[in-house]
Amino acid sequence: MIKARGYAANHSFTRLKPLEFQREEPKPNEVQIDVLYCGVCHSDIHQVENDWSNTVYPCMPGHEIVGRVVATGSSVTRHKQGDLVGVGCMIDSCRQCEPCRAGDEHHCEGHNSWLATYNGPMKPAAMTEDGVNTYGRDNTYGGYSNVVVVPEDFVLRIPESLPIEAAAPILCAGVTTFSPLRHWGVKAGDKVGIVGLGGLGHVAVKLAKAMGADVTVFTTDKDKIEPGKALGASEVVMEGDKEAFKRLELSFDFILSTIPEKHKVDPFITLLKRNATYCAVGALDQIPGYNNMEMVMHRRSLAGSLIGSIRETQEVLDFCAEHGVAPDVQVIPIQDVNEAYKKVKNEDVRFRYVIDMASLKQEMADA
Template identity: 75%
Template structure:
């Protein structure tokens, strides 16, 4: 077994605190990874605070992991010791259902669906109550830790052209916005709308621009208008009726990156015939929309879930080729609770990334005590 340490929470109302735990050593088709950086995703906060009602405690978040391979199993051919690698939202899937056979593991239809990097399988086995009145089931611990062990084909290659710390958010924010652009065929000359201008919105803008699209950002934050324009895109304040009227039936794709419940209706009329409004940020139940506006122009209201392993590698390579990287602020893990507060208060631009050297220092101090 591998002795490990990470930051986890034991209740929806608790702060993240250091805990010691063990990981199994790499099997024949697995690699052990020394974690260097881990991004802080808004999903981490939702999961830690049980906003979706499915959190397994202790909950150790982190699914934007960058590190180096320290050991490769006997049958591993894709990675070797010393390689710089990444791990995103998934660490395994059923491998036998139709989506898995189509290399779309993120839509795995197996008995338990895909295995998340933390919080266990998407479709957990039957729940069982314990004496402490908490539900227990299979769990996984994520990247807010010093090490992780993952199946080799769920590990990504990090291109040298991407700064190590900036590569972390690409593993979630990058592929989450890139996947629907690929699926709906965004190409040069298309018009793409991006609703929300946080971590996902920033990546969506940069990727759409690199694909040759004309981009418009919709934001509720007046201060972000100028920041969007610095990236060479148009920006509209949500609720600006005149601006919305001028944009009716003009977008080939609108991508919503907002992580909370929000109104869809204002954006439906902005879509061209056969165009799609795609939500990638909010898992909450959304308000309804005007079906007449959808039907009359054969518009689509859709969703997209992260991206496949192949798409994640593709977006990493695409970012390296086009010089794309998210805006990040590197923090020690001891500041992660304050980072959560700032993310919830929308007081950070754009993504926090944890430097895991700070955790390793804490481990040394704990061992010496």
């Protein structure tokens, strides 16, 4: 067994605190990774606070992991000791269902769906008809820790040209926005709207710009007007600006919503061209009703997208390296993670916190 330490919450109302635990040694197909950096995602907060009513405690978040391989199982061929690698939202899937065979592990239809980097299977045993957990793990511990052990085919290669600390958010925020932009065929010259300018939104702006799109940002925060323009948006529109929304009717090829809570979509539907799509990636709550007349009159679509596949995650890492795209990050010690959570909830971060795990290793040395 591997002695490990991380930060975890024991209940929805408790702070993240140090937790010592053990990880299993790498199986033949697994690699052991020394965690260097881990991003702080808004979904980490939702999970810790049990907003989706499925949290398994103790809950140790972290699914934007960058580190170095320090040990490999006997059958590993994709990675070797010393490699700089990443781990995103998933560490396994059933590998047998149609989505998995097609390379869409994030849509796994197996008995327990995919195995999340933390909090166990996406479909807990309690949600299955027979109460069986095919992974044999009721809980998994994430990247707010010094070490992780992951099957080699769920481990990504980090391009050398990417800033190592900025690579972490690409593993979730990057692929979560890249996947729908690619799936709905965003191309040079398209007019793309990005709703919300936070951890996901600011990456979406950069990716859409790198694809050659003309990007407009929609926000409720006037303090994000200048940052939005600095990121490359041709226009930043305040939600509620009726004149701007009227002017922009029937002008967008694609709109991507990155808002992490439920929100109205009606104001944005009229902005879509014929056959265009509004896609929500940030919110996992119910979306309020919409006027279907506006949908059918121009054959518009309302859609959703869930993170992205392992293949797409590698694609976005390589795309970012090729086009010089990197998330804007603020590096923090792990001891400040609870304060960081408060600031994320208050939208007081530009634009993504990343934990430097050297702070955890120093804490372990001092213990």
